[in-house]
Amino acid sequence: MKISSSVKVYEKYLEYLLNYSKQLDPSDFDKVWMNKYREVIDAKLTTFTLPLALALIHPDFYYKNGESFHNNPQLNWKKNNNFKNGILRTNKCQFIKCSGYECIFNKSREYKIEADHFWPNSLGGPTILANRLLLCSFHNTLKSNSFLNFDWNSVPSWLFNQLEIIYHLKR
Numbered sequence: 001m002k003i004s005s006s007v008k009v010y011e012k013y014l015e016y017l018l019n020y021s022k023q024l025d026p027s028d029f030d031k032v033w034m035n036k037y038r039e040v041i042d043a044k045l046t047t048f049t050l051p052l053a054l055a056l057i058h059p060d061f062y063y064k065n066g067e068s069f070h071n072n073p074q075l076n077w078k079k080n081n082n083f084k085n086g087i088l089r090t091n092k093c094q095f096i097k098c099s100g101y102e103c104i105f106n107k108s109r110e111y112k113i114e115a116d117h118f119w120p121n122s123l124g125g126p127t128i129l130a131n132r133l134l135l136c137s138f139h140n141t142l143k144s145n146s147f148l149n150f151d152w153n154s155v156p157s158w159l160f161n162q163l164e165i166i167y168h169l170k171r
């Protein structure tokens, strides 16, 4: 997909979110979403990354007429059977990607390698290969739902793609 068209859809979606939030009474906000919202706001993301993060965690990003987008086959958001496939014993823990530090267990292989979500699943991160981070079980536990080193430069391509699909579904 062309980036220019994705950016347009992204802008339209943000406009939609903004109008949507204006119509809501603050008491209508789902508690879970508010907690996610605070977590992202507290992280002091940039003017580029904050709207993307908000779009990711916004409940309307998942639901339409009470139906979860997760279940939409076009999005293939949650039920990606490949997510945990193909992980070998010889794979390396990619802790360096989310921390800047090399995994000290990569030589000893004390911990098994697991599929983690780079942008946390608890904050709306999809179970798609583009959002997969291979971590040893030690660092998977350590990272938990941290997103401090999330790579916004490369990853928004999947986010744009999802926004495009959702935008078209909404019309």
Ligand SMILES: [Zn+2]
Residues within 6 Å of the ligand: 093, 094, 095, 103, 104, 105, 106, 135, 136, 137, 138, 139
């Ligand atoms: Zn590790």
